[in-house]
Amino acid sequence: MRVRTAAKLILALLAASCADEDAFRPVSPPKTVEELEAIQAPGFPLPNPGTPVTVPNEDVDFLAHALPGDSRDALVKRVALRKLMASKFLEEHAEEGFELALTFRRALAQALLKLKFEKEHAPDTVPSAVWEEVFHNRHVLPMFDHFDSFFVVDVQIVCCKTEIEACAKSETFQACMVESKDRIREARQVLLERGIADTEHLKEAVRELSASGIPGLQLQEYSFQYNFAVPHEKQSGYKVVNENVARAARVAKLKELTEPVQSHHGWHSLFVTEFIPERHAKFGDPDVQAELKSKFYETIRHDEVIRFLTDLLKKHRFKVDTEALRQVNWESAL
Numbered sequence: 001m002r003v004r005t006a007a008k009l010i011l012a013l014l015a016a017s018c019a020d021e022d023a024f025r026p027v028s029p030p031k032t033v034e035e036l037e038a039i040q041a042p043g044f045p046l047p048n049p050g051t052p053v054t055v056p057n058e059d060v061d062f063l064a065h066a067l068p069g070d071s072r073d074a075l076v077k078r079v080a081l082r083k084l085m086a087s088k089f090l091e092e093h094a095e096e097g098f099e100l101a102l103t104f105r106r107a108l109a110q111a112l113l114k115l116k117f118e119k120e121h122a123p124d125t126v127p128s129a130v131w132e133e134v135f136h137n138r139h140v141l142p143m144f145d146h147f148d149s150f151f152v153v154d155v156q157i158v159c160c161k162t163e164i165e166a167c168a169k170s171e172t173f174q175a176c177m178v179e180s181k182d183r184i185r186e187a188r189q190v191l192l193e194r195g196i197a198d199t200e201h202l203k204e205a206v207r208e209l210s211a212s213g214i215p216g217l218q219l220q221e222y223s224f225q226y227n228f229a230v231p232h233e234k235q236s237g238y239k240v241v242n243e244n245v246a247r248a249a250r251v252a253k254l255k256e257l258t259e260p261v262q263s264h265h266g267w268h269s270l271f272v273t274e275f276i277p278e279r280h281a282k283f284g285d286p287d288v289q290a291e292l293k294s295k296f297y298e299t300i301r302h303d304e305v306i307r308f309l310t311d312l313l314k315k316h317r318f319k320v321d322t323e324a325l326r327q328v329n330w331e332s333a334l
Helices: 003-014 033-038 057-066 072-091 098-119 128-135 164-169 171-193 199-212 243-251 286-315 322-326
Strands: 045-047 054-056 148-158 217-226 266-276
Touching: 054 057, 054 072, 057 072, 098 286, 128 286, 148 171, 148 199, 148 243, 171 199, 171 217, 171 266, 199 217, 199 266, 217 243, 243 266
Parallel strands: none
Antiparallel strands: 045 054, 148 217, 148 266
């Protein structure tokens, strides 16, 4: 998680004025060198013989994200120089300016978020109830509980677009199915000769064939799951594709066009891009826990940052100082 993004909201709050005596009051920057040293972030002091200051490793690590090409020694010198400049500024008792206060408060906001959501926060600190809620989310559960699943690019010629019963009774449909059988075979052969290896190549080739010589040829991408342990009429709980299409996908080699198969609406040659075997995992399974943490931890942490900021707004009362906000150079501040 990038602390800077989340710090923008805190920074906006720090640029606000208090609504009354009990409301939130932004912290003022230190006014002496002693005060500056007193708020030094705890960490790992790294003596720098060339200067009368110490350089925390934490500060160097933070700067390394902004300057990834600099050497460690160069970063140490940069941090030391900044500390010396800050100390010199305070020694001369320069008046506090708005930009100084804003910079100081931005650093505080970043430090707070870094502490709460990087140092103290980890997948294992997230309550089990939260992970269980994620697991049962309707968009997540199918990842762990599903039948054989196929992701396909369907090269097809559709002869009827209405209900199955209506198509079956249509003489036009029957004639189209007979006439288009050779066309779908021809299309597959041409595509095989072109050595189709990926979806984008296949899409481009189908567009060319449809425009130049094989009318009605089109392409559709979709995914489906199918329970091959039960009859077709008992498939339920998901969108059910034609049985011929499902069985063709089952025996297909990945990224290789199948022989044309007939459905209730037309002809299909399938290009299976991915196959995920049947799985019925439970929330308590160790591999499920690991997968949840790997895939969804960043989302959970982001949500907790938003909740944290929302709670700040509810807990404290703010009155926006529009004049102060106008003074902010947001591009340089953030």
